[in-house]
Amino acid sequence: AQSVSQHNHHVILSEAASLELGCNYSYGGTVNLFWYVQYPGQHLQLLLKYFSGDPLVKGIKGFEAEFIKSKFSFNLRKPSVQWSDTAEYFCAVNATGTASKLTFGTGTRLQVTL
């Protein structure tokens, strides 16, 4: 069975700082990878996804993630965070052939200060 690890549980950054959130997964087969975000009081929404092709994927609001197959990683990055990026971020993996089943990491709470 697949598993997902997010190493940073709580990250505090000042506005304009760069962001990198770690995500590692454990699964020997082909995977699809996702980052979801949950803003305070709102529902989960998709930031970006990787299925195949270019391992550097760009998502909404200036976020990007890089899939490094050899490291089983899919880290999320943003060059300059804004106060409005304060939210909880979830990495998720879908093993090919498991339909829409996602395995989520435990989440990283990002707090951006002014």
Add this chain to the structure above:
Amino acid sequence: KAGVTQTPRYLIKTRGQQVTLSCSPISGHRSVSWYQQTPGQGLQFLFEYFSETQRNKGNFPGRFSGRQFSNSRSEMNVSTLELGDSALYLCASSFWTSGRPGELFFGEGSRLTVL
């Protein structure tokens, strides 16, 4: 386009009771998944339905069950409630395409408190 709608949004039950939660997916979405979200365990997959058939099931006891209707609306039921069932139950719908999952669109959840 209306989003995923879950009802009720909040409910309080006592141990031993049963509860039914409802989910209306986005129009045209035939896949509906359910997740349990708790502070300790995070988001855990319960089950997925597609065209009224359970396609995937997570590692939850048989007290947790679900179904999907012909209009793609889904319900999940938890019987003999335990304190540990207190959680936010999230429903997600997607437009399934052959071979790969579509984006999951989540509802705002049903927050269940078991006393």
